[in-house]
Amino acid sequence: MRLSEQTQLEQSPEIDVFEAEAVEGGRVQEFAYKGEALELGASMFWQHNRYVKTAAESLGLTLKAHRGGSSSSSSSGSSHDRAGTVGEPLSESASAAGSVGEDEGREGGGDGGQGGGGSTGEAAIRRRQSPGAGGEGGGLSLWDGQRLVLNMSGSWWEVARAAVRYGSAALSYRWRVAAAFRRFQRVYDLQAAGVSWHTPGAMLQQLGLFNETQWSSRDYMQAHLLRPAAWWLWGGRAFIEEAAAAVGRCNYNQRTDQLNALAGLVSYGPAAYGSVWAIQGGNRQLVSGLLAASGARVLRRGRVRVARRHAGTGLWWLEVESEGEGQTAVYGPYQAVVLAAPLVGSGLAIEEWAEADEAAAAFDSGGGAGGAAGAAAVESSSGGGHEHVGDVNLVSAAVGEGEGEGEGASAHVRVMTRRRLLFSDSASSHDAAAEQSADSSTGSGTGSSTSTSRAPSGDGVDGTAAALQRPYQVTITTFVAAGRLRAAFFNASALPPGLSAVLVTDSAQVPFTAVAARRLEGPDGGEEGEGELVYKLFSSEPLAPELLGQLFEEAGPGRPPRVLVSKRWYAYPRFAPPERFPPFLLAPGLVYGNALEGAASAMEMAAVAAANSALLVAAHLQALEQQQQ
Ligand SMILES: Cc1cc2nc3c(=O)[nH]c(=O)nc-3n(C[C@H](O)[C@H](O)[C@H](O)COP(=O)(O)OP(=O)(O)OC[C@H]3O[C@@H](n4cnc5c(N)ncnc54)[C@H](O)[C@@H]3O)c2cc1C
Known part of the structure; x- marks a missing residue:
């Protein structure tokens, strides 16, 4: 709804909503x-x-x-x-x-x-x-x-x-x-x-x-x-x-x-x-009501496992796992994707891919369509000169075709077709890890557990990736x-x-x-x-x-x-002042509303973030439309 209001495109954008539960x-x-x-x-x-x-x-x-x-x-x-x-x-x-x-x-x-x-x-x-x-x-x-x-x-x-x-x-x-x-x-x-x-x-x-x-x-x-x-x-x-x-x-x-x-x-x-x-x-009626009024197509029990951007076209594809059935279907292409959940615990991986013959060039240059900054480089504006997040490279692992996920080291991968920018465990799969970070500082004698996400193993983790790993309080x-x-x-x-x-x-x-x-x-x-x-x-x-x-x-x-x-x-979020925030724009066409949650968490904050997401997506769609003209 908000997006339709914000865009002055000729056609109202079609929206699919994937809900894991x-x-x-x-x-x-x-x-x-x-x-x-x-x-x-x-x-x-x-x-x-x-x-x-x-x-x-x-x-x-x-x-x-x-x-x-x-x-x-x-x-x-x-x-x-x-x-x-x-x-x-x-x-x-x-x-x-x-x-x-x-x-x-x-x-x-x-x-x-x-x-x-x-x-x-x-x-x-x-x-x-x-x-x-x-x-x-x-x-x-x-x-x-x-x-x-x-x-x-x-x-x-x-x-x-x-x-x-x-x-x-x-x-x-x-x-x-x-x-x-x-x-x-x-x-x-x-x-x-x-x-x-x-x-x-x-x-x-x-x-x-x-x-x-x-x-x-x-x-x-x-x-x-x-x-x-x-x-x-x-x-x-x-x-x-x-x-x-x-x-x-x-x-x-x-x-x-x-x-x-x-x-x-x-x-x-x-x-x-x-x-x-x-x-x-x-209060849930608010969510259901807004969803129904938005006219979006809603797929429930559909957990998005991978959001994958094609390096050449800049379009996005989603790998969605149906709960219970264990089946994965691919949806797309989409011009933009909004991640409207904490990345932590979402079980989501963000990837970029290119055909084998384009891969080296596309990835080496961090290249997206038309020479725009690629998904590897998350550009964060300095926001009117206030805060400079800088160009952030989230890439820390490359996945060669046919190889297992998470295998690393780009130098030795013969043909790079896909690379993983970021991923997060699902909550259930990392409770054990969360327990390890139990926080004695709550002083209640009970500790607390947290949920985490991480960039692929090893290197490449910088401020933004770290901010995306912000644990959540149980x-x-x-x-x-x-x-x-x-x-x-x-x-x-x-x-x-x-x-x-x-x-x-x-x-x-x-x-x-x-x-x-x-x-x-x-x-x-x-x-x-x-x-x-x-x-x-x-x-x-x-x-x-x-x-x-x-x-x-x-x-x-x-x-x-x-x-x-x-x-x-x-x-x-487990707050940790001085707070470091990931950008709203994780990659071209990929918007992360919950980046704001590290400031304060509430329904109204989520709504403010959602309005910002709609505005960012609208701007992205308009830019794409202008490119096509
Ligand atoms: C116990 C408790 C009490 C609270 N009390 C208040 C209160 O009184 N007032 C208030 O304003 N706020 C309160 N809050 C905070 C408020 O609930 C949150 O700030 C707000 O609901 C966040 O909304 P969201 O849409 O950003 O995220 P969420 O509500 O977490 O929604 C994210 C959605 O994304 C889905 N999802 C996650 N990963 C995937 C995936 N990979 N694929 C598909 N779907 C996925 C999830 O299933 C979920 O439905 C409370 C929170 C808690 C836990």
């Missing part, structure tokens, strides 16, 4: 349970996420405010019971992170990131009012591994206590979130005007956000909330260690010294101000049916009244980063509207039954905590 959605998936959509991946978005919100509205989907006693629909205008959203672990994400907030539904109020309203330290972690089906309120607590350092159930006393504890530092950080968001918002006007970028660095430079990706969230907060040593600034240490850390761990399962400052700001946005939204019936989403949370687990005599959500601070050594209650409607809980209590947890490792027994009371006599579903994700 049986259903589209990627990291936006739900588990259907008792008529409810329990979000396993991205569960919400911030009211200021213009692309996502507008797309949902244009598809006629019903939006529910994630912070509301009664949700409102921005598409149908109807209201509906939003008990179903109660107690989702706050924020499971980036810009959507916000669930760390009250459940007070309110439509928009969009100040466009001005950060208006609110006033005291209560902005730091806003009260989570979780009106359950039975009318229960709900509380949000922060746990430092020893004690609950903050309880927020909405009483004036707790609000005042949070205000004192996090002080003006919370307000100051909120102001920084709003300022960063004001800069980010310019992307919408620029993209509407047809501006595209060849590298994430150039995009972020133009938006004035690049510097925030170059240092850690912790250093950034310390510099701005601690070191100014102004008389009016207090609460910074507690805010950094507790509130900001808990939101970051919940959203990205990483500590503030691992997150880059931009990811930290994005993550905290919905906790700072504004409301949070989700799509009634499951996060497991688990839904558990159980009784109440046990206060004793948290060394507390009681938890805030009503349904509870607990986030953990940087210092907590526990195997989960967030747990939040939700009471389903329906018969299970029985009397007087008491529905079943279901908890959502994020963790790096599967949760042992013993832990669940310590954490939850039984749902009833003989009804111990029961795992309903558990889903392991390669969830978001």
Whole structure:
């Protein structure tokens, strides 16, 4: 859709979409349970996420405010019971992170990131009012591994206590979130005007956000909330260690010294101000709806194994493996290919090929059609003089015809017909490798595992290839049916009244980063509207039954905590400031949207990247058309 809008070609381009899984959605998936959509991946978005919100509205989907006693629909205008959203672990994400907030539904109020309203330290972690089906309120607590350092159930006393504890530092950080968001918002006007970028660095430079990706969230907060040593600034240490850390761990399962400052700001946005939204019936409808509306031909269960560019014509061919059947079919030719998934874990190889008699010349010159830079050389523009990525040679192995993949050394290959530019393991095939890179720095005692991609063996790996190898953080989403949370687990005599959500601070050594209650409607809980209590947890490792027994009371006599579903994700990049980004343009006609994810990961960021991909493809198609004239 976006591509058709962007191109002024005589004919609308034909688009094929290949989806490796049986259903589209990627990291936006739900588990259907008792008529409810329990979000396993991205569960919400911030009211200021213009692309996502507008797309949902244009598809006629019903939006529910994630912070509301009664949700409102921005598409149908109807209201509906939003008990179903109660107690989702706050924020499971980036810009959507916000669930760390009250459940007070309110439509928009969009100040466009001005950060208006609110006033005291209560902005730091806003009260989570979780009106359950039975009318229960709900509380949000922060746990430092020893004690609950903050309880927020909405009483004036707790609000005042949070205000004192996090002080003006919370307000100051909120102001920084709003300022960063004001800069980010310019992307919408620029993209509407047809501006595209060849590298994430150039995009972020133009938006004035690049510097925030170059240092850690912790250093950034310390510099701005601690070191100014102004008389009016207090609460910074507690805010950094507790509130900001808990939101970051919940959203990205990483500590503030691992997150880059931009990811930290994005993550905290919905906790700072504004409301949070989700799509009634499951956020995946957004993906399905957009796909259907695009008119693209969709091939599900089709994993693209190889994207291969012909060195002579510059056209692309895709080798696609059908899941289950183990058969591979070749699709093409295509003028352009968009890689709309993290390369890591995709199982995708990118190759260039030429007929035997052309191969030497084409490859030696790195040559593409018409003397343009070849696939071997990924040209990254300096983006208006801001960031120079340079010409990057990703080639590190050549494959002779009839030889096995991955065999190397070009000098001895007699006739070079194909060469592999880059490849990535599929997630399942390299879990073992991922485990090796388990990260003890999460400090949870559980480690974390990652997903990696690599350039072919040995040499030739440079900055871009390394950036493409960025590992992804494993996060497991688990839904558990159980009784109440046990206060004793948290060394507390009681938890805030009503349904509870607990986030953990940087210092907590526990195997989960967030747990939040939700009471389903329906018969299970029985009397007087008491529905079943279901908890959502994020963790790096599967949760042992013993832990669940310590954490939850039984749902009833003989009804111990029961795992309903558990889903392991390669969830978001492992941030590593100063961030290095691969280019959006990996080769002529090959666009990589997820290059932007290293800045911050969220549905809205994916949408911004997708708009950029469409603009880059449109420019490529137009250039090809002009060449033909
Ligand atoms: C637990 C969790 C919670 C999150 N919470 C939020 C949230 O609340 N709000 C928010 O905004 N964001 C959230 N996010 C982040 C958000 O889900 C992602 O940023 C976003 O979905 C990324 O979209 P994408 O299209 O770039 O990639 P993906 O969603 O990963 O989609 C890539 C698609 O490509 C397919 N694919 C991969 N390789 C191949 C291949 N070789 N051939 C064919 N198909 C292939 C995959 O099957 C997948 O469908 C969360 C993520 C996780 C994991």
